[in-house]
Amino acid sequence: MKHLNSVITGTGSYVPTVRVSNREFARHTFYNKDETAIETLVDEVISKFKDITGIEERRWVTDDLCASHIGAIAAEQAIAAAGIDRETIDQIIVAHNFGDVMHGTIQTDILPSLASRIKHHLGIKNPACIPYDILFGCPGWVQGVIQADSYIKSGLAKRCLVIGAETLSRVIDKHDRDCMIFADGAGATIVEALEEDEKRxxxxxxxxxxxxxxxxxxxxxxxxxxxxxxxxxxxxxxxxxxxxxxxxxxxxxxxxxxxxxxxxxxxxxxxxxxxxxxxxxxxxxxxxxxxxxxxxxxxxxxxxxxxxxxxxxxxxxxxxxxxxxxxxxxxxxxxxxxxxxxxxxxxxxxxxxxxxxx
The missing domain is CATH 3.40.47.10 (Thiolase/Chalcone synthase)
Known part of the structure; x- marks a missing residue:
């Protein structure tokens, strides 16, 4: 008996090059939600933050990059790893929260969608390749894979590109302690329909x-x-x-x-x-x-x-x-x-x- 499997056949990721250590926040003045200054020494705030979150540093994108750019870089890797023709991709599903946010601004730009932008960056000409975004918070990429699996199992798609991309460094309040948790990055996968003897x-x-x-x-x-x-x-x-x-x-x-x-x-x-x-x-x-x-x-x-x-x-x-x-x-x-x-x-x-x- 053959099984119709939704299989990840290629993966890729983009880890930004700018390293931002916890020490970078030592010169910040932090405030509480009620706008009162936090009197605790910044060094103590940073030390407690590391103990709770485990974070010692994070990666931020360079000024010239936005979420759609790094999503496309990760996608190129996934396409290469899967060894497929990009023109055979049926759907491009992109998970994010803030769209493209240009350096020096805090304005969300999702016109057109990130998926359309990434299809453009990848140079895909096939009009049957349908790009769309998914807003589901941090679980967006996982939800994108669930959606790809649903389309594959229903017979409506055979090959999907699922991407998660975000540049949270562009939307943080540097006077809020929580800003230290957020980072930038992108990951991508090719999810394909494969008929196989074993369920996987x-x-x-x-x-x-x-x-x-x-x-x-x-x-x-x-x-x-x-x-x-x-x-x-x-x-x-x-x-x-x-x-x-x-x-x-x-x-x-x-x-x-x-x-x-x-x-x-x-x-x-x-x-x-x-x-x-x-x-x-x-x-x-x-x-x-x-x-x-x-x-x-x-x-x-x-x-x-x-x-x-x-x-x-x-x-x-x-x-x-x-x-x-x-x-x-x-x-x-x-x-x-x-x-x-x-x-x-x-x-x-x-x-x-x-x-x-x-």
Whole structure:
């Protein structure tokens, strides 16, 4: 019996070249949400930030690049890795949150969509290649793969290019401590329909959305600096609420996906989770491990790159996956037949998970 599989046949990523260490923030003046100055020494703020998030540095793009540019670079790598003709791509699905934001501005530009821009950058002429964006918070790339799988399984597409790209450095309030978490980056994958004897690729998925009380845990708001222009808005988050929400709900979605797969959780090799906050991710995966009675530690199961790359939103999961496949994290390897999970949580609030067999 043949199985119609949705398989990732090529990956790519763009890690920006500008390194921004925690020390770079030592000259900043931080304020609270109520616009009162934070009296704690900046060195102490930075030290506590590292202890909580695990971040020591992050990557930001150079002034000449926007999200669509780095998304196209990652896409070129994925196309090359898959060894395909780009004119045979049926859909280009691009996940982001802020579109293209030019250096020196904070204005979102999504006219045309990032997917249309990336199709243009890639030089694809085929009018049947349909480009569109997906806004789903940090879980956007994972949701893009779920969508590609749905189109493939329904017979409406055979080959999709799924990209996550973001330049969060352009939309941060440098007077808000939370600005230190955000980074830039892009990751891309080719997801193809393959008829095979063995069931593999996307095995099962799970999705959740909570918007009654949780919709504005991540939002745009005025700078915390008391003299800032109130009409200019920056990315803001309710960190404690996001942590508590994620710890309760993300393991549930992960277990749902695992249960739906029919695969013994003990076979799970890696969890490629959104690189949001090291302590939060560890707590989520620990809870998932307990719920599924998996005999592995978080260190074994959960690769992390947040220490060096920070939180690049939609780009973290595909970038980490690409770096592992390219051997950039030698302590974490993924081989043919391995069962892994992609999982993410973010603005919306939205959660998703995929059980995937390599």
């Amino acid at each position: 690729g996307v095995i099962s998925t799970a999705m959740m959305s909570h918007t009654v009380n949780e919709a504005f845990y991540l939002y745009l708001g005025k700078s915390y600096h008391p003299e800032a222009d109130p009409t200019i808005r920056y990315i803001k988050m309710e960190g404690r609420k996001i942590y508590e929400y994620s710890l309760v709900n993300v393991p549930v979605a992960m277990k749902v996906a695992m249960d739906k797969s029919g695969i013994d959780p003990k076979e799970l090799k890696k969890v490629i989770i959104h690189q949001a906050n090291e302590k939060m991710d560890e707590a989520i995966v620990q809870r998932f491990i307990r719920q599924c009675k998996i005999d592995k530690t978080t260190t074994e199961l959960m690769p992390m790159m947040i220490k060096e790359l920070g939180n690049s939103s939609v780009a973290t999961v595909p970038t980490l996956y690409d770096l592992i496949l390219r051997g950039e994290l030698p302590e974490h390897r993924i081989g043919k037949g391995d069962v892994i999970m992609f999982a993410s949580v973010g603005a919306g609030m939205n959660i998703n998970a995929i059980v995937y067999k390599q």
